[in-house]
Amino acid sequence: MxxxxxxxxxxxxxxxxxxxxxxxxxxxxxxxxxxxxxxxxxxxxxxxxxxxxxxxxxxxxxxxxxxxxxxxxxxxxxxxxxxxxxxxxxxxxxxxxxxxxxxxxxxxxxxxxxxxxxxxxxxxxxxxxxxxxxxxxxxxxxxxxxxxxxxxxxxxxxxxxxxxxLPIITSLNRIISSGDEISLIIGSLSGTLGYVMSEVENGKPFSEVVKAAKDLGYTEPDPRDDLSGMDVARKGLILARLLGQRLEMKTTTVESLCPDKMGPDMMTLEDFLANGLPLLDNDIEKRVKKASSNGKVLRYVCILENSQCKVGIHEVPKDSALGRLKGSDNVVEIYSRCYVNPLVIQGAGAGNxxxxxxxxxxxxxxxxxxx
Amino acid sequence: MxxxxxxxxxxxxxxxxxxxxxxxxxxxxxxxxxxxxxxxxxxxxxxxxxxxxxxxxxxxxxxxxxxxxxxxxxxxxxxxxxxxxxxxxxxxxxxxxxxxxxxxxxxxxxxxxxxxxxxxxxxxxxxxxxxxxxxxxxxxxxxxxxxxxxxxxxxxxxxxxxxxxLPIITSLNRIISSGDEISLIIGSLSGTLGYVMSEVENGKPFSEVVKAAKDLGYTEPDPRDDLSGMDVARKGLILARLLGQRLEMKTTTVESLCPDKMGPDMMTLEDFLANGLPLLDNDIEKRVKKASSNGKVLRYVCILENSQCKVGIHEVPKDSALGRLKGSDNVVEIYSRCYVNPLVIQGAGAGNxxxxxxxxxxxxxxxxxxx
Missing domain, CATH: 3.40.50.720 (NAD(P)-binding Rossmann-like Domain)
Incomplete structure (x- = not known):
């Protein structure tokens, strides 16, 4: 033994x-x-x-x-x-x-x-x-x-x-050790933001979706911790370093869905939910419509490409694995020499x-x- | 070193x-x-x-x-x-x-x-x-x-x-060693049959799709080697044994898409393509329509469930990873205690x-x- x-x-x-x-x-x-x-x-x-x-x-x-x-x-x-x-x-x-x-x-x-x-x-x-x-x-x-x-x-x-x-890192390590060259990784790595982005796609106001996600227990106690994108940025940085990119947290481009002026040091949680959050609806609605007019949908993703790591809202094709994502599943698409159509790994990405x-x-x- | x-x-x-x-x-x-x-x-x-x-x-x-x-x-x-x-x-x-x-x-x-x-x-x-x-x-x-x-x-x-x-076996081994209980594995593990089943879904006759697949180089030189399902059955048996099931090849239920009477020892390849294959169109067309009337599509899959391994045509929901499959990608859905919504692994499943x-x-x- x-x-x-x-x-x-x-x-x-x-x-x-x-x-x-x-x-x-x-x-x-x-x-x-x-x-x-x-x-x-x-x-x-x-x-x-x-x-x-x-x-x-x-x-x-x-x-x-x-x-x-x-x-x-x-x-x-x-x-x-x-x-x-x-x-x-x-x-x-x-x-x-x-x-x-x-x-x-x-x-x-x-x-x-x-x-x-x-x-x-x-x-x-x-x-x-x-x-x-x-x-x-x-x-x-x-x-x-x-x-x-x-x-x-x-x-x-x-x-x-x-x-x-989800076997994401295991799979990436296998791809890397086989000499296959990864050209792009794009992933929805927050169950919370995955849920939020797929719900606003159906026309629901951003503020209502975030509140619903909070009520369902999908978010951190303060949803601004999810909306900041910092958790996704950490995951993106971990994947980038796995690819051999010598990036620092501070050089990762992160789009926060919560403006600084609505941050925890500027507003109480109650004030944010009641008065801050609804001010964000209009912009998200416009972006959803713009994406839709291109046959695309919005996802909050991390993108690893050209030795860079970017985190934020991105338009993806409706009929891609990312575009079809519903609920709180995570999904990662890996593009490489062997995977011109991406290798897709999808499933529950949270839970004890x-x-x-x-x-x-x-x-x-x-x-x-x-x- | x-x-x-x-x-x-x-x-x-x-x-x-x-x-x-x-x-x-x-x-x-x-x-x-x-x-x-x-x-x-x-x-x-x-x-x-x-x-x-x-x-x-x-x-x-x-x-x-x-x-x-x-x-x-x-x-x-x-x-x-x-x-x-x-x-x-x-x-x-x-x-x-x-x-x-x-x-x-x-x-x-x-x-x-x-x-x-x-x-x-x-x-x-x-x-x-x-x-x-x-x-x-x-x-x-x-x-x-x-x-x-x-x-x-x-x-x-x-x-x-x-x-x-595709990191299928690696992922299964991880799930097994973590004590997560797998209840069902369903996978489209033949690029050839994946292509054929997604094309007949659009109304094309089975015989034409098989001939097109042959012309595209997707099939074995004799497409009956693919249509027999034996290659999928071998893969299914390998996965079943990984799950600890003590199955034999002969106890695996395999639905062949080519009747025995059209087998290589009964008909030449030319005769099969010209005269045998078109006789199969009608049955497949009926099954496609029946599935469609249930909101489903047909896929040629291996199913591991209840300590059994079955290989053949199966109706799957249109909006599942399997149902959305196009082209020659492979896809596997793994259902378990942790993955009530399945863990999905998808990508190219063939090629040197x-x-x-x-x-x-x-x-x-x-x-x-x-x-």
Whole structure:
């Protein structure tokens, strides 16, 4: 049985779901000769680790305790009293993790949303560990930090940073390693903005569609976080760097659907929804009509072409995979020497279940790194 | 630099293209720290191998010589006189390959169309080698042989056996290893039959569409080889076995679009095209109309559901990815717990360039198996 030690950073929605997947896949993985041994778990306050990382692990009952604790909105501190672990503070966790990495090869899984994890991931990977990321932030750092992080690229997987569990990065890596030349990638990588753009296509006012998306739970608590396009821009930058483009976040062209003067520091959320948002309807309606008169529809996409990454509203043919998109699915079209008609990958691009499934597939994909 | 020895079986269209890809990707792969060292090449008559497999390789000029020779329709025998290799007959090649496998870990690449390669692949993999297959036949053998072949599943890749370079098998393996439960796979996996079914949808007679497809070079020299559905059935069986279903070729339900009485042993090709094929128009036309009256269209698909594999004509919704399919693209819809709306993968599913690109991506994906 191949034994893969795991340390998880971030046990909110995705991380918690990952622990549940690990437990429910025990027999499936055993049949493939694999055992995932969770030896540590970290939230924003506390780092819990087994008493002897070389030989023990958190048992499944304790992992389920952790899930329940986090599901109840509590901190991992509550689990310390179990006697099944040692605890350190978050601030000590970095030193602890590199100490362990010097003695044990493990997979460091980053399901947090923190921009502070890059340093410890870089350190542990360069000490011989592997890393799996659902967290986009470490991949959208400066190129200098990025280069240090990817000194050992085979030890890092991050499928769930773009399109959740959709096999976008896996597929791109295959295309790249086969020498096929990618000329264009165009993708709708926000379920929220995908929903919004396909609904306004049918004539509904932008403001009503955004409010409906908020009511359906499709948006962040403040929809301006989606409308800013920054989340799509991060995904675009991750794909661009995969293609070898040495771009920085600040050189990515991002069209925000929310003007600066309606930003969170200028207007309350209530004021924005009631008075700001409706002012945007007219412009979007005009653009929808203009696109329609060209036989096209509007999509909020990231476009990678000519070593550039652009994010914003774009007219696409009605009968393309992008143009036919409905609901909150993500879709990516990849054009290359082999794919003159694009390679299309489409499906749910959000949700804790599918994101955690992508993380778990990444962990299993790293199995050949372990003896 | 990681050095990966390669021995290629079958250097017709795909194999030849693979050698060209390997040569043209030299600097790309060197940047990733990989060197693909081709030490042997085999066609149906001759096995060429370097004089010392442990330390030498065919240089790029010799690989290009091999490509030219095969492109001219000649046998590898013609390359013997180069003095750059040792030659054996095809019948000796099996013993030679296992001899080498006992001394050297290599990737055995099967780009042949032979049903005889399974034994040598099984032997070399169980001696510690890896295998990459574009050849479907070894994967559609009996379950008994299949089990022996897959004793070391991590050492085998075969993306290009289904949908050429499309990332179908890679994606399925990820979904399976994450514990997501697949409820249904439905795919149009023949570019030829995809083209035929989308053209008859527009009212064109079946016989004319098949003849047009033949003239466009979309079909096998005898289109009955496509119409029989056997190639799709093989792909369906490969996917079914990936899902863990212990099915045999003979238990796969296959609807042939060419009745037995019009088979190659009953009618010449000319007679079939002139007199047999037009007799099929009426039935297809009726089925197209019946589907259309239900808001559906006909596709020739493989369906994996309830531990069964069925291959044949099926009515699908007009506005699904399958229903919108035009031209010779392949498309697969995968339904699972995470993908209630299906995960869709679509693109070119045939052609030497994309098939060889899939093989090359598989080889690179095996890099962690080599020290």
């Amino acid at each position: 191949k034994n893969i030690p795991i340390i998880l950073m971030g046990c909110g929605g995705v991380g918690r779901q990952l622990l549940q997947h690990i437990v429910s896949c025990r027999s499936l993985h055993a049949n493939k000769g694999i055992h995932l041994r969770v030896v540590g778990v970290c939230d924003s306050k506390t780092f819990l680790v087994t008493q002897d990382v070389l030989s023990t692990e958190f048992d499944d009952a304790f992992l389920m305790d952790i899930c329940r604790t986090k599901s109840d909105g509590l901190s991992l501190e509550k689990c310390i009293s179990s006697g099944k672990c040692e605890a350190s503070s978050y601030s000590e966790s970095r030193r602890k993790l590199t100490d362990i990495a010097a003695r044990l090869g493990f997979v460091l899984v980053d399901c947090s949303a923190s921009s502070e994890t890059i340093e410890v991931i870089t350190q542990t990977v360069n000490l011989g560990c592997c890393a799996v990321l659902a967290n986009k932030k470490p991949l959208t750092c400066s190129m200098e930090e990025f280069d240090k992080l990817f000194l050992q690229p085979r030890r890092i997987r991050h499928e769930s940073t773009v399109g959740a569990g 279940d599918t994101t955690a499934a992508g993380v778990l597939a990444d962990i299993i994909d790293l199995q050949d790194q372990f003896p | 990681k050095n990966i020895p390669i021995i290629l079986m079958g250097c017709g269209g795909v194999g030849r293209q693979l050698l060209q890809h390997i040569v043209s990707c030299r600097s790309l792969h060197a940047n990733k720290g990989i060197h693909l060292r081709v030490v042997g090449v085999c066609d149906s008559k001759t096995f060429l191998v370097t004089q010392d497999v442990l330390s030498t390789e065919f240089d790029d000029a010799f690989l290009m010589d091999i490509c030219r020779t095969k492109s001219d329709g000649l046998s590898l025998e013609k390359c013997i006189s180069s003095g750059k290799c040792e030659a054996s007959s095809y019948s000796e090649s099996r013993r030679k390959l296992t001899d080498i496998a006992a001394r050297l870990g290599f990737v055995l690449v099967d780009c042949s169309a032979s049903s005889e390669t399974i034994e040598v692949i099984t032997q070399t993999v169980n001696l510690g080698c890896c295998a990459v297959l574009a050849n479907k036949k070894p994967l559609t053998c009996s379950m008994e042989e299949f089990d022996k072949l897959f004793l070391q599943p991590r050492r085998i890749r075969h993306e290009s056996t289904v949908g050429a370079g 360039d994309t098939t060889a690109a899939g093989v090359l991506a598989d080889i690179i994906d095996l890099q962690d198996q080599f020290p």
